[in-house]
Amino acid sequence: MPELPEVETVRRTLENFVKNKRIRHVDVFYEKMISNDVQSVLIGKTIEKIDRLGKYLIFNLGSHDLIVHLRMEGRFFLKPYDEPRDKHEHVIFYLDDFTMRYHDTRKFGTFDLRIKEDTYKTPPLSLLAKDPFEIDANLFYERIKRKNQAIKTVLLDQKMILGLGNIYADETLFRSKIHPAKKASTLTKKQTKLIIENAKDILRESIALGGTTIRTYTSSLGVTGRFQHSLGVHQKLNEPCPNCQTLIEKQVINGRSSFYCKTCQKR
């Protein structure tokens, strides 16, 4: 599941190859992903650059932006024009001299076209909070105090704090020694600041290692992340805690699997 570090890795890698390339043609094999009118706008546009906001990629096409969310399994591959289509390739962009193909086994990914002026003024991007690098700790604490949800749920809420998904939320709470089911409103200011600092550290470390390659999600373009070797608790049910050897437990919180050490992480 690509979170901020994985999406940043994709952005950096992909931009190297497709920057200043023109979209000559687009084939869509799953209509729910891109509608016909969107498709026609894309043709003839040049990919000027690729930005990222949280887990969204923003392809700058001059007058328009194409906003892409990879969700769980979305990936881009670069292939020659004549390479046969894989059954999970749902959108093929024919660029100047090769194709950029959107591959997504679960078809959860999304494409949204906006005229440039609207990109950051309209949903989904207009609704997003700031990421851990930009967020104001005092304001975040004020908002967290009024939340009746578990802190894990709050960290996954992109309107509260941007860029964390299930992996990095679990790891942030582990490093902060806070139980994922702890009510957000009971956190101290000190704990809130600790969460932000640890989230920054973890995201930075992961970006430096090319993200996390776990289970379903491997990046494309030959990039294999290495942060999975740094994980403390996520997906480590019944493995010993790296701090105290207590076996890692799992609890479903608001429908999301949450891994934690019951000894290190206080409720």
Place this chain on the structure above:
DNA sequence: CCCGTGCCCTGGCGGC
């Protein structure tokens, strides 16, 4: 407004 639930989708896995 706030919060919880179900949905989207399909490969992979456990159980028999």
Place this chain on the structure above:
DNA sequence: TGCCGCCAGGGCACGG
């Protein structure tokens, strides 16, 4: 070996 049912999960719609 084969088949069935269930699970994973980010964001959003919906309902209490």
